Amino acid sequence: MINIFVKVKEIADAIWISTAVCFMLFLYAPLELLLTNQEEFWFDGYLLTPIMLVVFLITCLSSILVFALLRKLDGKLYRIGVMLYFAGFIGLYVQGNFLAAGLPSLDGEPIDWSLYTAERWKSVGVWIAAAAIVVAAFCKWKSEYFSNAVKAVSIGMTMMLCITLLILAITNQGFHRKPSMSVTTRNMFQMSKDSNFIVLLLDAVDAQAMESLLEMDPEYQDIFTDFTFYNNVMAAYPYTQHSIPYILSGIWYENETEFREYETEAYASSRFFETMEEAGYQMGFYEAELLLDDAGMGRFDNILPNKRGVSDKWAFARWQILMTGFKYAPYDLKRFSFVNPNAFSELKMIPEGETLFTPSNIDFYDGVLYKEIDKIEEKCFRFIHLDGGHVPFIYNENVELVPEEQGTYEDNLKACLTITRTYLEKLKESDVYDNSVIFVMADHGYNWLDPHGRQNPILFVKGIGERHGFGVSDAPISFEDLQEAYQRLLQGKDSTQIFDWKSGDERERRYLFHEYLKEDHMVEYRQPGQAHDTDAMYETGKVYER
Numbered sequence: 223m224i225n226i227f228v229k230v231k232e233i234a235d236a237i238w239i240s241t242a243v244c245f246m247l248f249l250y251a252p253l254e255l256l257l258t259n260q261e262e263f264w265f266d267g268y269l270l271t272p273i274m275l276v277v278f279l280i281t282c283l284s285s286i287l288v289f290a291l292l293r294k295l296d297g298k299l300y301r302i303g304v305m306l307y308f309a310g311f312i313g314l315y316v317q318g319n320f321l322a323a324g325l326p327s328l329d330g331e332p333i334d335w336s337l338y339t340a341e342r343w344k345s346v347g348v349w350i351a352a353a354a355i356v357v358a359a360f361c362k363w364k365s366e367y368f369s370n371a372v373k374a375v376s377i378g379m380t381m382m383l384c385i386t387l388l389i390l391a392i393t394n395q396g397f398h399r400k401p402s403m404s405v406t407t408r409n410m411f412q413m414s415k416d417s418n419f420i421v422l423l424l425d426a427v428d429a430q431a432m433e434s435l436l437e438m439d440p441e442y443q444d445i446f447t448d449f450t451f452y453n454n455v456m457a458a459y460p461y462t463q464h465s466i467p468y469i470l471s472g473i474w475y476e477n478e479t480e481f482r483e484y485e486t487e488a489y490a491s492s493r494f495f496e497t498m499e500e501a502g503y504q505m506g507f508y509e510a511e512l513l514l515d516d517a518g519m520g521r522f523d524n525i526l527p528n529k530r531g532v533s534d535k536w537a538f539a540r541w542q543i544l545m546t547g548f549k550y551a552p553y554d555l556k557r558f559s560f561v562n563p564n565a566f567s568e569l570k571m572i573p574e575g576e577t578l579f580t581p582s583n584i585d586f587y588d589g590v591l592y593k594e595i596d597k598i599e600e601k602c603f604r605f606i607h608l609d610g611g612h613v614p615f616i617y618n619e620n621v622e623l624v625p626e627e628q629g630t631y632e633d634n635l636k637a638c639l640t641i642t643r644t645y646l647e648k649l650k651e652s653d654v655y656d657n658s659v660i661f662v663m664a665d666h667g668y669n670w671l672d673p674h675g676r677q678n679p680i681l682f683v684k685g686i687g688e689r690h691g692f693g694v695s696d697a698p699i700s701f702e703d704l705q706e707a708y709q710r711l712l713q714g715k716d717s718t719q720i721f722d723w724k725s726g727d728e729r730e731r732r733y734l735f736h737e738y739l740k741e742d743h744m745v746e747y748r749q750p751g752q753a754h755d756t757d758a759m760y761e762t763g764k765v766y767e768r
Contacts, residue, residue, distance in 0.1 A: 229290075235369040235376075236289035236304055242376035243311050244282040248274050250383045251318065251546040257390040259739075261463065261481050261513060264570060266400040267391070269532065270542070277539050301365060308372050309356035313349045315379065318550035321345060338553070345553035395480070401527075403514040406576040408524040409506050411593045413649070414602040417686060418658035419503065419712070422645065423469075424610030424638045425462060425581070428667035429453045429678045430754045431611075435635055443692045445643045449662070450693040450717035452681040456731040456753045457666045458701045460676040461738065465665035465701075466509060466607065470494060472705040474734070476766040477744055482513055490518045494708050501712065503603040510567055510581045510607070528573040538569050581609045583637055587621040590645050595652035611635050611668060631670060659711045660684045667754075677733050678753040683707070685716035697721055698729040698753070733759065734766070742768045 230237070252274050256263055285307075292300040321344055360368050391397055433453050436442045458468045464475050471488040475481065489495065498505060499521065507522040519525045532538045547559030572578045586608050615629030617637035624633070642662055649655040662682040669675025681699065699721055707720035723729060733747045744766040751758030 233286070233289055233293050233300075235372040236293070236300070236307075237286055238373045238376035238380075239304060239307050239311060240282050240285035240289065242380045243307065243314070244278050244285060245380050246311075246315065246318075246383060247546055247550060248278040248281055248543070250387060251550060252542045253387055253396075254390060255545060255549070257387070257394045257396045260394060260396075261485075263566060264400065264514065265532070265566065266398065267396055268399055269530065273532070273535050273539055274542060277543070301360075301368075304369070304372060305356060305360045308375075309353045311376070311379075312356060313352040313552070314550050316348050316352065317345060317552060318546075321348065322549050333557070342553040349552055395482075401514055401519075402530045402571070403519060403525055404528045404570055404573055404576070405508060405510055405512060405514075405579045406524050406526055406573060407508070407579045407589070408526070408576060409504070409596075409602075410508055410524065410579070410604065410606065411589060412504075412506075412596040412598055412602060413604075413652065413654040414504075414657070415597050415599055415654070416657065417601050418654055419498065419601075419603045419708075420649075420658055421605045421661040421663065422642065423466070423605070423607045424642075424662065424664050424680070425608065425612040426666060426668040426676075427611040427635060427638055427664040427680045428669065428676075428754075429455060429664075429680045431631065431635060431668070432680045435632070435639070442639055445639060445646065446662075446682050446692050448688050448690060449660075449682040449684045450695055452683070452695050452697060452699050452721075453678075454696040454698055454753045455679060455681045456698075456700045456733055456749050457664075457677050457679050458732075459734055460666050460673065460736065461741075462511070462607075462665050464734075464741065469663075469665065469701060469704060470605070472702070476734070477742060477768040478766075481741070485513055486518075494705060495521070497709065497712065498603050501601060503601040504598070505603045506605070508579050508604070508606040510579055524579070526573045526576060528571045531571050532569045533571055534569055538566070541565050541569075581607055583609050583617055583621055583641060584623065587641050587644065590641070590648050595648060595654060597652065597654065607665075608638075608641070610638050610664060631668065656687055658684075659686055669756075672756060673737060674735060674759075675754075675756045677735075677747075677749065677756070677759070683711075683717040683720065685711050685720075686714060688716040693718065695725055696752075697723045697725050698727055698731065699723060700729075700731040702732065 249271075252270055253267060256265075256267060256270055289300060289303060292303050321341065359371065363371070430453075433451075436446075436451075457465060458474070459465045463481070467485050467488040468474065471492040471494070473484075473488045473491070475484045475488075478484075495505070505522050506524045507519075508524065512519070512525070514525065544559045548556050551559055567580070568578070570578060586606070611631060611634040614626045615631055615634050616623055616626055617629065618624050618633050619636035619640055621637045621640050646655065646660070649658060649660075660683070662680070664679035664681075666676045667678040695718075703721050703723070706722075710720045711717075728750070731749045731753070733749060734744045735747055736742075736744045746762045746764040746766070747759045748762055749755075749759045
């Protein structure tokens with residue numbers, strides 16, 4: 223026993239630095255990311271912690287064993303190893319906690335790393351400085367002093383990270399257990415013989431870009447026979463997360479509460495949903511990124527309880543490690559750690575016998591091609607949110623996957639048109655087209671040069687029994703008008719009668735802008751001109767912050 227104690231004591235600095243590094247990378251980093259971005263992930267700390275605790279134990283023990291082997295082989299080599307590991311710890315800590323603000327967004331867009339030269343040099347400077355300071359201390363101090371410094375810093379920083387996690391958990395509802403529910407494809411292709419209300423939402427499809435395609439090829443216009451295309455529509459927000467609750471409730475989010483509280487209240491108090499339920503509609507809500515924090519989600523037939531857990535723990539851990547690397551790795555290594563946060567959605571447990579809904583254009587298109595419409599007596603509401611034109615640009619006109627470097631936004635839009643054409647034809651073949659209200663719309667527009675230019679989404683509308691050629695209106699419409707439009711469509715109005723605003727009218731419309739992942743700072747804009755005219759928008763001076 224005494225002999226073992228002596229051996230452990232001889233590598234105590236290695237034990238503590240291994241614990242500190244592995245704790246920071248495999249427990250602190252994933253939990254900190256989750257706690258500060260609760261709305262971005264379906265899982266909670268109770269699912270994340272056990273999986274990453276195993277990763278921590280494996281990596282920490284492996285690290286200690288390597289150092290034990292080095293100590294047995296060569297004491298000098300062991301001390302150099304501890305020095306390098308300690309320098310790496312300091313570099314990782316500074317990189318991940320002080321240089322993260324300049325990171326590119328993980329929103330699926332291809333990253334042009336050449337735009338981040340300044341961040342690269344900051345990173346290089348930090349790592350050189352960390353190495354220089356640690357090497358200088360190693361050379362100047364006695365071995366015992368350096369070893370004690372490594373232990374003290376490692377213990378102190380680990381304790382500090384633990385306290386930080388506790389504070390984050392308390393202030394960000396980190397002890398909240400998220401419900402185990404899944405958005406499935408159940409009844410997605412089930413339609414009513416009586417009446418249907420269908421919203422096909424194609425993400426990030428810009429009205430001006432779509433109009434250019436329609437003008438370029440009149441055959442595309444034939445897809446929307448019986449529809450009115452409103453090309454002068456102002457969205458409410460520039461990104462999906464806030465847009466969809468607003469589209470379905472008409473309730474603005476102004477950072478007055480946690481977003482999860484707003485979303486729960488928006489869906490629970492939606493006048494539109496209440497009307498649909500009172501009218502006896504069977505409701506399907508096909509939206510992959512729902513927080514599912516509301517017991518009211520039980521009103522939707524396709525949102526079902528499931529077992530807690532992930533379908534592939536090692537894949538889950540791998541994605542977590544990659545996301546940690548994206549934040550903590552030196553800048554030149556970050557490109558190898560790129561991961562779309564939406565990848566976690568595919569690892570959710572699925573209720574037995576069900577299929578998890580994904581927003582994939584291909585998955586939905588395959589369903590349209592190969593599944594039959596099941597007709598029932600009960601009225602049906604279907605809200606279906608697809609990738610649409612959203613990055614990455616990986617679809618061609620035939621809705622086939624193409625290499626990202628070959629895809630374009632225009633090709634993604636052509637895929638949207640193919641999907642829409644095929645879906646509408648399917649509804650016609652099944653004799654449920656005429657008795658359906660149909661929206662083909664986007665949650666926001668898209669501008670690949672300016673994030674401020676996402677305010678003009680597509681909006682195509684057809685009422686029940688509506689028959690006419692393809693119509694276009696440049697009436698100044700806002701998402702603020704949607705709630706009234708829904709009610710009028712349910713009353714039998716056609717698409718030309720659902721808005722009070724007409725072509726030629728002048729109107730100022732509201733828009734709340736925030737940068738990606740910086741929704742805690744919203745700026746109010748007003749648009750007195752055409753919706754697509756970014757230059758015409760002006761700030762009102764109102765800012766909504768949390």
